[in-house]
Amino acid sequence: MTYILLIILTLSSANQETKDFVFRISYSNKEECLDASKKLDFSDKYNEKEMKTKSVCIPWDAMQI
Numbered sequence: 001m002t003y004i005l006l007i008i009l010t011l012s013s014a015n016q017e018t019k020d021f022v023f024r025i026s027y028s029n030k031e032e033c034l035d036a037s038k039k040l041d042f043s044d045k046y047n048e049k050e051m052k053t054k055s056v057c058i059p060w061d062a063m064q065i
Contacts, residue, residue, distance in 0.1 A: 003028075003057050003059055004025070004058050004059075005025040005056075006024055006056050009053050010052045027057070030057060041053055
C-alpha cells in the first residue's frame with residue numbers, strides 16, 4: 001500500500017498573519033513514511049518570527065476525495 005507523508009509548514013510573525021504550506025511525498029511502505037515523519041517535526045524561532053513543521057503519514061486511500 002502507498003502512504004503519503006503530509007508535511008505542514010507554518011510560518012508566523014508578530015506583524016503578519018500565519019501562513020501554512022502543505023507538501024505531500026509518497027512512500028511505498030508505512031515504515032519508511034513513519035521514519036521520514038520523525039525526522040521532519042521541528043520548530044524554530046528567530047527574532048519575532050516562528051517556523052513550525054508537523055508531519056503525519058496517511059494511507060493513499062485517505063487522500064482520495
